[in-house]
Amino acid sequence: MRIDTLKVVAVLCVAFVTIGGQxxxxxxxxxxxxxxxxxxxxxxxxxxxTCFWEExxxxxxxxxxxxxxxxxxxxKSRTCDVSTLSLLASNRTVFLCKLPQILFFAVLHVQVxxxxxxxxxxxxxVENVLFxxxxxxxxxxxxxxxxxxxxxxxxxxxxxxxxxMIYEVRYAVEGSHMGKxxxxxxxxxxxxxxxxxxxxxxxxxxxxxxxxxxDGYWSAWTEPVFGxxxxxxxxxxxxxxxxxxxxxxxxxxxxxxxSHHKFLLKKxxxxxxxxxxxxxxxxxxxxxxxxxxxxxxxxxxxxRSAHIYTEELPSPLEVLSEISLASHANSQIEERxxxxxxxxxxxxxxxxSGITGSWQEPPQAHWFMEQLRALxxxxxxxxxxxxxxxxxxxxTLNQNSQRARAEDDSQVDDICDESLPLQTLFSSSGxxxxxxxxxxxxxxxxxxxxxxxxxxxxxxxxxxxWPSNRPGYTYMAVADSGVSMDYSxxxxxxxxxxxKRVIYTNEYKNEIFGxxxxxxxxx
Amino acid sequence: xxxxxxxxxxVSPLRPICDLRVLDHFVREARDSEVIMRGCRGGCxxxxxxFVPLTSVDFAxxxxxxxQAEEVQTxxxxxxxxxxxxxxxxxxxxxxxxLDNNISNMHSLSQILYSLHLQQGxxxxxxxxxxxxxxxxxxxxxxxxxxxxxxxxxxxxxRLLFSAAPACQKRNR
Numbered sequence: 001m002r003i004d005t006l007k008v009v010a011v012l013c014v015a016f017v018t019i020g021g022q023x024x025x026x027x028x029x030x031x032x033x034x035x036x037x038x039x040x041x042x043x044x045x046x047x048x049x050t051c052f053w054e055e056x057x058x059x060x061x062x063x064x065x066x067x068x069x070x071x072x073x074x075x076k077s078r079t080c081d082v083s084t085l086s087l088l089a090s091n092r093t094v095f096l097c098k099l100p101q102i103l104f105f106a107v108l109h110v111q112v113x114x115x116x117x118x119x120x121x122x123x124x125x126v127e128n129v130l131f132x133x134x135x136x137x138x139x140x141x142x143x144x145x146x147x148x149x150x151x152x153x154x155x156x157x158x159x160x161x162x163x164x165m166i167y168e169v170r171y172a173v174e175g176s177h178m179g180k181x182x183x184x185x186x187x188x189x190x191x192x193x194x195x196x197x198x199x200x201x202x203x204x205x206x207x208x209x210x211x212x213x214x215d216g217y218w219s220a221w222t223e224p225v226f227g228x229x230x231x232x233x234x235x236x237x238x239x240x241x242x243x244x245x246x247x248x249x250x251x252x253x254x255x256x257x258x259s260h261h262k263f264l265l266k267k268x269x270x271x272x273x274x275x276x277x278x279x280x281x282x283x284x285x286x287x288x289x290x291x292x293x294x295x296x297x298x299x300x301x302x303x304r305s306a307h308i309y310t311e312e313l314p315s316p317l318e319v320l321s322e323i324s325l326a327s328h329a330n331s332q333i334e335e336r337x338x339x340x341x342x343x344x345x346x347x348x349x350x351x352x353s354g355i356t357g358s359w360q361e362p363p364q365a366h367w368f369m370e371q372l373r374a375l376x377x378x379x380x381x382x383x384x385x386x387x388x389x390x391x392x393x394x395x396t397l398n399q400n401s402q403r404a405r406a407e408d409d410s411q412v413d414d415i416c417d418e419s420l421p422l423q424t425l426f427s428s429s430g431x432x433x434x435x436x437x438x439x440x441x442x443x444x445x446x447x448x449x450x451x452x453x454x455x456x457x458x459x460x461x462x463x464x465x466w467p468s469n470r471p472g473y474t475y476m477a478v479a480d481s482g483v484s485m486d487y488s489x490x491x492x493x494x495x496x497x498x499x500k501r502v503i504y505t506n507e508y509k510n511e512i513f514g515x516x517x518x519x520x521x522x523x
Numbered sequence: 524x525x526x527x528x529x530x531x532x533x534v535s536p537l538r539p540i541c542d543l544r545v546l547d548h549f550v551r552e553a554r555d556s557e558v559i560m561r562g563c564r565g566g567c568x569x570x571x572x573x574f575v576p577l578t579s580v581d582f583a584x585x586x587x588x589x590x591q592a593e594e595v596q597t598x599x600x601x602x603x604x605x606x607x608x609x610x611x612x613x614x615x616x617x618x619x620x621x622l623d624n625n626i627s628n629m630h631s632l633s634q635i636l637y638s639l640h641l642q643q644g645x646x647x648x649x650x651x652x653x654x655x656x657x658x659x660x661x662x663x664x665x666x667x668x669x670x671x672x673x674x675x676x677x678x679x680x681x682r683l684l685f686s687a688a689p690a691c692q693k694r695n696r
Binding site for chain 2: 046047072073074101103104105106107125127159160163212213214
């Protein structure tokens with residue numbers, strides 16, 4: 001029974017050696033390199049001790065001449081069978097002996113004799129020559145945290161000894177030869193920290209007794225196991241800060257743009273200049289039809305130009321008597337020409353006699369005054385027919401034009417009221433006179449202030465509207481310029497009494513004239 | 524008054540001390556004694572006969588723990604007696620100091636083993652060859668040998684007993 005048991009154990013040992021031959025051979029090779037003693041011994045587990053030595057080549061085949069003797073303290077000596085082992089990797093041969101029964105924590109004495117001669121002699125404690133196998137089941141997994149790997153393994157299957165071990169963990173970036181080593185005691189787990197995120201690492205582990213109760217040699221490294229660290233995660237706080245800064249900058253840019261959008265718009269998209277303000281209604285009402293606009297705004301053009309000229313170009317005024325109009329028609333024409341020449345002179349001088357009232361007395365003032373005196377003395381001699389006979393145009397002067405000047409609109413209206421298309425009082429010469437009067441009105445030199453003149457043409461007035469039974473008003477008819485002056489001191493009230501829309505009365509008051517003609521101006 | 528109070532109130536049992544680092548500390552101090560002994564050059568004691576416990580451990584037959592407790596306790600007692608006798612022959616101060624420390628450690632270990640409640644059961648023989656319940660002893664004649672035996676005994680049998688104590692096994696699981 002006992003012999004059968006021994007046979008089974010021997011077979012298992014052979015099988016173990018065969019299976020773990022590589023491992024045993026590597027251990028022998030390692031001790032050959034590291035151990036200084038000539039007689040090297042190690043124990044892999046708890047049951048067998050291996051002692052070996054290397055001899056010279058000429059003694060390679062003389063293993064049966066070696067004697068291996070061992071004994072424990074205070075016990076009898078025993079012998080061990082010597083065998084040989086060829087190391088394939090280094091092409092070396094060693095002599096070895098495996099002791100079947102070993103005792104820990106006791107002094108062991110071993111001797112090697114060659115042909116009866118003491119070759120090696122050594123005393124050792126078996127618990128101090130432990131040469132263990134590498135740890136099993138090395139595992140490397142990601143811990144989920146940045147730069148960390150969890151490494152774990154299983155201890156050797158040695159009861160009572162596993163709590164006296166230390167481990168070394170070696171790790172390196174895949175493909176790199178530079179690595180780090182960490183030692184850990186009494187534990188089979190380790191967390192590698194501070195690793196590069198998103199990187200693949202190789203990890204090795206080995207084992208050795210801690211040297212307190214047991215001692216021995218470092219085991220061989222395990223086969224490398226690969227593990228990858230998780231990629232770098234953006235710190236949420238950093239992400240939030242970046243987003244907040246970007247939002248603040250965006251709001252600031254929008255605020256600046258909105259506060260200066262007009263300026264920026266002008267720079268980037270300048271407005272196309274339009275003459276709309278100079279020609280009101282041209283683009284909106286008349287849709288760019290300049291002719292139509294001119295037609296509709298003909299009076300305004302007259303008045304505006306007159307207004308403009310009122311400010312800038314004082315025009316001479318030719319006053320003619322109605323009574324003697326027919327007889328002096330020719331003379332007026334001559335006088336008109338003379339006035340025009342004078343107008344040109346005054347225009348060249350560029351004087352504005354409006355406000356100051358620099359009224360230039362026409363050359364025929366004296367004659368004119370006499371005519372008016374005569375008219376006042378004999379108002380009945382005035383007849384409409386005489387007026388109608390006159391082919392010339394008449395324009396009434398009104399002092400309200402001064403007030404109207406303050407307001408552009410009213411003045412424009414005033415102008416409009418008076419500068420409507422001129423209606424000929426005398427049908428024969430209406431059109432031509434109208435055009436002439438217009439041209440003359442355009443060159444009319446007027447004065448502002450008390451002598452404010454308005455461009456109301458007598459053409460506006462119908463023929464029948466010249467009342468002959470209206471005493472008190474006398475109007476001075478101006479042939480070519482269409483300006484008539486009312487020298488009656490009561491002109492304004494009388495005009496109102498007329499009940500007609502007599503727009504303007506001249507401020508010039510002249511007691512000479514007791515009569516005046518009511519002229520209604522209708523636009 | 525304290526003794527009366529103690530008699531009236533039974534002392535609670537010691538809590539098991541299962542931390543192997545305590546034993547490892549004693550083991551290191553025992554090894555330090557060996558180093559000091561090797562460096563001693565005078566007054567290092569005389570040759571004498573000291574009976575000390577066996578220290579060898581055969582893992583193949585190490586199965587029952589009950590016998591181990593009594594053996595360890597007896598061995599600790601024998602070591603204390605031997606160390607005390609050897610100390611009387613030593614005149615080196617460092618050696619005296621370390622021997623005193625070792626003796627103190629032996630006493631501490633006895634208390635620790637007592638806390639493991641290992642001596643309540645009857646011990647059984649480890650092998651058929653053991654003659655009696657008395658442990659097997661060996662004789663040493665020099666102080667270096669005595670210190671070596673102490674170190675081996677602590678690292679071996681004492682530590683194995685600590686590791687295999689049922690009280691410590693329950694705490695670790």
